[in-house]
Structure formats: structure tokens, C-alpha cells
Amino acid sequence: MGIHFGADYNPEQWPEEVWEADLRLMKQAHVTLVTAGIFSWARAEPRPGAYDFDWFDxxxxxxxxxxxxxxxxTMTASPPPWLTRAHPEVLPQGPDGQxxxxxxxxxxxxxxxxxxxHAVRLVKRLAARYAGHPALALWHVGNEYGCHTRQCYxxxxxxxxxxxxxxxxxxxxRLNDAWSTAFWSQAYTDFEExxxxxxxxxxxxxAQQLDYLRFSDDALRRCYLAERDVLAxxxxxxxxxxxxxxxxxxxxAFAWSRDMDMMALDFYQxxxxxxxxxxxxYTFDLMRSARGGQPWLLLEQAPGAVNWRSRNGPKPPGAxxxxxxxxxxxxxxxxLYFQWRQSRGGAEKxxxxxVPHAGTDTRxxxxxxxxxxxxxxxxxxxxxxxxRPTAALVTDWDSWRALELDSHPSTALRLPELALGHYRPLFEAGVACDVVPPDRDLSGYRLVVVPNLYLLTERAAERLTAYVRGGGHLLxxxxxxxxxxxDRVHPGGCPGPLRSLLGLRVEEFWPLDEGATVGVRGVAAVRRPGGPGRAEAAAGAWELPSGTADLWSEAILLEGAEPVARFADGELAGSPAVTRHGYGTGTVTYVGTRLEPALMRALMDGVRAAAGVRPVLAGLPxxxxxxxxxxxxxxxxxxxxxxxxxxxITLPCPMADALAGARGERSEHTYRIALPARGVAVLKDPRRAVSASG
Known part of the structure; x- marks a missing residue:
């Protein structure tokens, strides 16, 4: 069938005479797949137990x-008014009881x-009616779980x-122990309390907040599974x-991936x-990595502007x-896009x-x-x-949730921003990257990057330690x-079970004030990390240049690690800011502050070069x-x-333009490509499959 192309289709918003025109236009636009029925519950079941599927047939x-x-x-994303009128207890409440x-x-x-x-009852009717329909390609359960009702109280x-x-x-x-309820007289004598x-x-x-985030995720997944099980x-x-x-x-996403036949994403640039x-x-790499590299589905994007940001700019030509x-x-x-035909009324008009309001004679x-x-x-x-990439970035939902709780040394730590700060230097260097959870087998990667893993289990620590012991490069x-x-502090404090691996301990956290920076000075003649037997071990010395950092600093005491950079000023002047430590046959680098982007790129370039991680294509502009x-x-x-x-762009060998036929042109093999701004080239590479680092 090829790459599927299409949109959310909501025919219930339009009279039936429009449907025939839609089908003609879909053929004109080369549509092969639509998502249908997401918000059709009220039309398909207008009264309790009274189903009307004739129109949907x-x-x-x-x-x-x-x-x-x-x-x-499955049509269950938005309950009809009759359900909430008959059963107001299904309505969610906020933490304030509203x-x-x-x-x-x-x-x-x-x-x-x-x-x-009621949702399962509807899904049973849908599955019984359409399971054998020749147009059915896959089932879409619910819609954007947790988008608006993330937790109910x-x-x-x-x-x-x-x-x-x-x-x-x-x-x-055991609950009292896990939640440290001896603090503030919170001990429970019964679960009913x-x-x-x-x-x-x-x-x-x-700890109660963290468990409630976990529970709420599980509650949403149980809604999904109740419907998925009917369909299965x-x-x-x-x-x-x-x-x-x-x-x-x-x-x-990693937990949900185990219950999904394929990953699907909505992304609005x-x-x-x-x-x-x-x-x-980063998000696309995570979707692909969640099921071990399996192709995934972009189920929603906007062909132009959205309606829900404070300023909704259209996508410029080519974007x-x-x-x-x-x-x-x-x-x-x-x-696919949201949606096929632009609504005349409602919140997303x-x-x-x-097909915009202005019709088909449009950009x-x-x-x-x-x-x-x-x-x-x-x-x-x-x-x-x-x-297959040879670099991976670790993301963990439990740690993310715990990291952003209140009453921390700083509430400015936000994982999306921090993760992108580690992903950016790899992306800009042209390095392919997986995004994986800490319990994933890491042995196939030459470099693993771990941003701000605040919550760390013993099992995850053992896996990271084994990875480095076996010759891996870890940052x-x-x-x-x-x-x-x-959410209990590890004995001995930070970095807990990573202390021996990192060869250091953190005595004190020194978060920086908003807008404040601190100087970082590279230490000369640091040997490039490389395990025994690696060619990189003999590649000479490398030195991190000087620069600045912000957001955070730590009082680091070395216990075997070597400094790569030191703080140049401030209360921690002279103490380590970046370290490296040989462990087993591998190497681990620790970054005790947020380096400015250019400095982070320089550090990542040195670490990945030592690990033997190369870009997909050398010399990219x-x-x-x-x-x-x-x-x-x-x-x-x-x-x-x-x-x-x-x-x-200079190519490593002559390649043919795979899209030439779509433009009615003859495909010629070439060593060079001139790519305009916002340009795309898809080239047929005649070489045999090799790894992404080859």
C-alpha cells in the first residue's frame, strides 16, 4: 500500500451531499487512509442503548x-450529553473538588x-458490525488520552x-514506609484513610503525588485496555x-507501547x-524506539495553523x-492531518x-x-x-514525574527542556539516536546519554553500570x-547507586538564580576516553574549551574520577564541573551543571568521537x-x-532522486545535491545496508 496519507474524517458535521464531493477530493489528494468516528458517539447512540449505524454504514x-x-x-473520546445527565458521577473533579x-x-x-x-458496550456493537468490513485497516481506541482530564480527584x-x-x-x-509518613504526622492506620x-x-x-501520577496513568490505560480487549x-x-x-x-509512552500493535502520534509543529x-x-525517535524500531503512524498534524495556541501562525510554504x-x-x-474538512462551527473552526473554508483553490x-x-x-x-543508531538517549517517565515535583532545590528543572539540551548536540552533529527507557538493553549502543535521571532504581543503576563495565560510553x-x-533519598546522597560508576559524590546542590551564569574552564590534556582495544584510546588528548553554564551547579568531590572542566568563578570556583571516569572497559562522563549550547556541543562531540559514533553523513551543512x-x-x-x-551536499556515492517520477522528471545519478531552504531530497542509496554509524 505504501506510505498511508489522509486525515481525520468527521462526516457527521456535514450533510450527506457533501460526502460524495469528499470522496472525489480524497482521490484528487491521493488519500489512502482516514481516521473516522472519533467524536461520533452522540450520533451513533443518540439515546441510551438506541444505536444508529445506518449513516455510518x-x-x-x-x-x-x-x-x-x-x-x-471507537467513538468513546467524548461522552454524549445524555450520559452525563443520567450519570453525573462520571464527570471528573479537580484537586480543589470542583x-x-x-x-x-x-x-x-x-x-x-x-x-x-457504556464505552465497552458501544465498542462491542462497533466491533460486531465492522470487524469484517473491507475498508477497515486498524482500530483507533479513544483519543489523546489524558489531554484534558489528566487526573481526577x-x-x-x-x-x-x-x-x-x-x-x-x-x-x-509498607505504604507508610514507602511514603515516609513519619514526616508531618501522616501515618495511616487503614487504607480507607x-x-x-x-x-x-x-x-x-x-511520594503520594508520584504514586497518584502513576495511578492516573494506569487508570487511563485501563480505559484503553477495556476497549482494546473487546476488539482483540x-x-x-x-x-x-x-x-x-x-x-x-x-x-x-513506553508502558503503553506494550499494549499497542503500533505506535501512533499527534504532533503539531x-x-x-x-x-x-x-x-x-526527539519525539519521532521516541515513537520509533518505543517498539524497537517498528514503523509508526503520524495520525495528526496540521496542514496549516492550529487554533489552541495564543498565537496561531500558518505553516509557511514548504514547511x-x-x-x-x-x-x-x-x-x-x-x-495524516486533523482534519479533512475545516469545521464551520465549534471550538476548532x-x-x-x-479542505479549508476557502475551498480547494487554495495553497x-x-x-x-x-x-x-x-x-x-x-x-x-x-x-x-x-x-539502527549507535547512540541512545535515556528517558524515564517515573523520573520525569518525580523531578518536577515541588519542594525541590529548584523548581526550574523541566525534563523536556533538559532532554532537548542533550539531544540537540547529537541532532546538530547529524547523529542518529534512539530514545529508550533505562530498563532497555543498552549493549548495542556505543554511546548512551542520560539526562537528569533524578529517580533511579537499583535495577536501572545495575544496567547502566553493566553497560559501562562492558565497554560502553555513558554521559x-x-x-x-x-x-x-x-522518592526517598538514596543512602549517602547523590549520585546514590551510581557513586562507584561515576567515581564521585555530590556533597551539596547549588542551583543558580534565575538569569545567573557561572564560568566553566576546561582542564588541559584530558585523555580521550576509550576502552582497551579501541582505536580511539590512542587518538590523543582533547580539551573542553571554556564557556559558561546556568541553571544548576553541584559541589562535586572526586573519588577516582578526573576533572574535564572546573568552575571558573562563583562559590564553587576551582571545583569540578565536568568529570570522566574509567570503569571496567568503558568510560563515563558526568556533567554537574547546564553547559551553554556551544560548550555542550563541544563536550558531546568529544565523547561521541571517543565512542566511535559518527554522523549519518559527514560534512552536512x-x-x-x-x-x-x-x-x-x-x-x-x-x-x-x-x-x-x-x-x-556532497554524497558518498552516486544516488538517484526517488521523487523524480512524482515530478515527471527522469532520475539521474549524482554525487551532489543542491537543497533549497525547506527542501527535501529522498535518494536511492545503492549500497548494501550498513549501521547508522557506517
Whole structure:
């Protein structure tokens, strides 16, 4: 089938005479897949137990007849008014006890048995009716879980939370120990005394907050699983997914990936953010890595502007194409939009769509149709995989949630910003990267980067230690190894179970004031890290240049590690800022502050060179991204120019333009590519498959 292309389709917003025109336009735009039914509950079940699928039969039959496959939603994302009127107890409550009312969407308590009962009943009807429909390609459960109702604090949720705690801890004594309830006289004598972390006079118990975030994620996943299990039973041959969101703390993408047949993502680039492609790259790498490199689906993006930011700029010419191809280059096998036809009313009427208010004689429709034609011209890309990276960045949802709790040395530490600060120097160097959880097998990577792993379990520490002992190169940044899974400080303080591995201990945290910086001075003649037997070990010395840092500093005491850089001024002047330590046959670098971007790039370049991690394509101009996908369909080199200037790129061997046919041109082999700003090149690489570092 090739790379799927399409949009969310919401025919219930339009009279049926529009549907026929939609099918003609879909063919014109080269649409092959639509998501249908996401917000159709009120139309499909207008009264309790009274189902009306006749209209949806016509939708499915029409799409199938037009050659368009359907990602069929379970319709449960937004309960109809009759449900909340009959059962107001399904409505969620905030931590202040205030009820969240209907009128928007996702107005349900994830723990509500009433909501789940009605949702499952609807899904059973859908599965029985459409499981064998020829247009059905996959099932789409719910929609953007946790987008609006991330946690509910009602009494139903409180009872569900207590059951969750009983299953997790077994006894109230173990709960008290895990939550450190000896502090502030919080000890419980019975699980029935436990409440959600509702609004309190001051800081709620941090371990209670952390467990409630975990519980709320599980409650959302149980909603998903209740529907997924029905589909697996009644429609076992059809894959099931749901659309996740980027940098979405309520939903652990790695945990959810185990229950999804394929990963799916909604990503909305911000045209006003010059780094939006960097955030996209990190997120796309995470989606691909979550299921071991399996192709994933971009189920939603905007063809132009969105409606929900404070300033909603349109995508300038070429940006939509560039960012769509970026998803494909990083492993997506589908590119879809929200939505097909722009709504006339409702909260998203100013959200762009494939068919705008102004009709098809528009830039958006022309650009979308042209992209559809391009994607259709290279069907052999579908099913190929991104060449296996030799670098990985560790992300852990538990640590993220704990890191951003209150009552910390600084509340300025935000994992998305910190993670991107570590991802950026790899991306800018043209290095392919996986994004993985700390319990993943790391042995296949030459370099593993661990940003700010505040919460660290003994198991994760053992895995990181074994990785370095076996010859791996590890980079760990500040405020890591501080607490255990219950948010209790490790004995001996930071870095806890990483102390021997890092060859240091942190005596004191010194967060910097807002806007303050501190100088960092490189230490001369530091040997390039390299385990015995590696050619890099004999590659000479390297020195980190001097520069500045901000946000954070630490009083580091060396216990075997060597300084790579020292603080040049401030209260910690002369003490280590960056260290390295040989452990086993590997090396670990520790960064005790947030280095300015240029200095972080210099450090990462030195560490990755020592690890033998090379870019996908050497000599890339600034702003150009290169990725490789390979498989039975061949080997493809993607070049994407995110910069503001045209770029000339020298290729390692003659390659043919895979998109020439879509433009009606003859494909010629060439050693050089001239890529305009926002330009895209997809090249057929005749070489055999090699690793991403080759």
C-alpha cells in the first residue's frame, strides 16, 4: 500500500451531499487512509442503548468503494450529553473538588465504572458490525488520552486509588514506609484513610503525588485496555492503536507501547518556534524506539495553523512538506492531518484542514495534494526501518514525574527542556539516536546519554553500570541518582547507586538564580576516553574549551574520577564541573551543571568521537538533517533542510532522486545535491545496508 496519507474524517458535521464531493477530493489528494468516528458517539447512540449505524454504514461503504482505508475510532473520546445527565458521577473533579462540566470533551473520570461500561458496550456493537468490513485497516481506541482530564480527584477515583495502593503495597505498613509518613504526622492506620493529593495547605506528600501520577496513568490505560480487549476478541486480525501526544507526562509512552500493535502520534509543529523540528525529531525517535524500531503512524498534524495556541501562525510554504517528510524519514509509515474538512462551527473552526473554508483553490489543498502524490510515488519506503543508531538517549517517565515535583532545590528543572539540551548536540552533529527507557538493553549502543535521571532504581543503576563495565560510553548529567522509586533519598546522597560508576559524590546542590551564569574552564590534556582495544584510546588528548553554564551547579568531590572542566568563578570556583571516569572497559562522563549550547556541543562531540559514533553523513551543512531507512524495499537517504539558506551536499556515492517520477522528471545519478531552504531530497542509496554509524 505504501506510505498511508489522509486525515481525520468527521462526516457527521456535514450533510450527506457533501460526502460524495469528499470522496472525489480524497482521490484528487491521493488519500489512502482516514481516521473516522472519533467524536461520533452522540450520533451513533443518540439515546441510551438506541444505536444508529445506518449513516455510518454509508460512510464506510463510500470510503471503501473509493479505495480509502479506515482507521476506525471507537467513538468513546467524548461522552454524549445524555450520559452525563443520567450519570453525573462520571464527570471528573479537580484537586480543589470542583466538578468539570460537559461542553468540551474528555469530560469523564477515568476510574468511572459507569463510563467504562457504556464505552465497552458501544465498542462491542462497533466491533460486531465492522470487524469484517473491507475498508477497515486498524482500530483507533479513544483519543489523546489524558489531554484534558489528566487526573481526577473525585471519590470514585479515591476508592480506585486505594485499591491500586493495596495491590502495589499489600499492607498499610509498607505504604507508610514507602511514603515516609513519619514526616508531618501522616501515618495511616487503614487504607480507607488515604485520599488523592487534593489541594492542601502546603506541599502534599511527594511520594503520594508520584504514586497518584502513576495511578492516573494506569487508570487511563485501563480505559484503553477495556476497549482494546473487546476488539482483540471480536476482531483479532485487525491491529489496534491510539494516538499519543508529545512530551505528555500523564501517559508513559513506553508502558503503553506494550499494549499497542503500533505506535501512533499527534504532533503539531509551531511555525513561530525555530526549534520545532528539534522537538519533533526527539519525539519521532521516541515513537520509533518505543517498539524497537517498528514503523509508526503520524495520525495528526496540521496542514496549516492550529487554533489552541495564543498565537496561531500558518505553516509557511514548504514547511508542511518538510515536516511531513521528517516524520517519514524518522520511521513513520503514515502521514495524516486533523482534519479533512475545516469545521464551520465549534471550538476548532479556525484549526486548518485539508479542505479549508476557502475551498480547494487554495495553497493548503494544493500543497497537501502534491505531498500525497509524492508519497504515492515511493511505495517501497513503507515497511523499511531507520538504520539502527549507535547512540541512545535515556528517558524515564517515573523520573520525569518525580523531578518536577515541588519542594525541590529548584523548581526550574523541566525534563523536556533538559532532554532537548542533550539531544540537540547529537541532532546538530547529524547523529542518529534512539530514545529508550533505562530498563532497555543498552549493549548495542556505543554511546548512551542520560539526562537528569533524578529517580533511579537499583535495577536501572545495575544496567547502566553493566553497560559501562562492558565497554560502553555513558554521559550522565546533574541531579541524577538522587532518590529511589518512592522518592526517598538514596543512602549517602547523590549520585546514590551510581557513586562507584561515576567515581564521585555530590556533597551539596547549588542551583543558580534565575538569569545567573557561572564560568566553566576546561582542564588541559584530558585523555580521550576509550576502552582497551579501541582505536580511539590512542587518538590523543582533547580539551573542553571554556564557556559558561546556568541553571544548576553541584559541589562535586572526586573519588577516582578526573576533572574535564572546573568552575571558573562563583562559590564553587576551582571545583569540578565536568568529570570522566574509567570503569571496567568503558568510560563515563558526568556533567554537574547546564553547559551553554556551544560548550555542550563541544563536550558531546568529544565523547561521541571517543565512542566511535559518527554522523549519518559527514560534512552536512548547518541545519540539514540526514536519516537512512532500509529494508526489503531498498535503502533510502533522506536529506531535509531545516535551515534558512540553500545547502550544497556532497554524497558518498552516486544516488538517484526517488521523487523524480512524482515530478515527471527522469532520475539521474549524482554525487551532489543542491537543497533549497525547506527542501527535501529522498535518494536511492545503492549500497548494501550498513549501521547508522557506517
Amino acid at each position: 454509508r460512510v464506510m461503504d463510500g470510503l471503501g468503494g473509493a479505495g480509502v482505508r479506515v482507521c476506525l475510532a 466538578r468539570r462540566w460537559p461542553g468540551g470533551r474528555q469530560h469523564y473520570c477515568p476510574s468511572s465504572p459507569v463510563y467504562r461500561e 473525585c471519590d470514585v477515583s479515591a476508592a480506585d486509588f486505594r485499591d491500586w495502593l493495596r495491590a502495589r503495597y499489600g499492607s498499610v505498613e 488515604v485520599l488523592p493529593p487534593r489541594t492542601a495547605p502546603t506541599f502534599p506528600n511527594p 476478541r471480536l476482531s483479532p486480525s485487525v491491529p489496534v492503536t491510539t494516538n499519543l501526544m508529545p512530551f505528555h507526562k500523564p501517559v508513559d 509551531d511555525p513561530f518556534d525555530p526549534g520545532t523540528h528539534l522537538t519533533a525529531a 508542511m512538506r518538510l515536516w511531513s517528510w521528517q516524520a517519514v524519514a524518522q520511521g513513520a509509515d503514515a502521514v 479556525f484549526h486548518s484542514a485539508v 493548503i489543498f494544493r500543497e497537501v495534494s502534491e505531498l500525497g502524490r509524492e508519497l504515492a510515488s515511493v511505495p517501497e519506503i513503507a515497511g523499511t526501518r531507520v538504520a 550522565v548529567s546533574f541531579f541524577s541518582g538522587v532518590v529511589d522509586a518512592c 548547518e541545519g540539514v538533517q540526514a536519516t537512512v531507512r532500509e529494508g526489503d524495499g531498498g535503502r533510502f537517504l533522506f536529506l531535509l533542510n531545516h535551515g534558512a539558506r540553500a545547502a550544497d
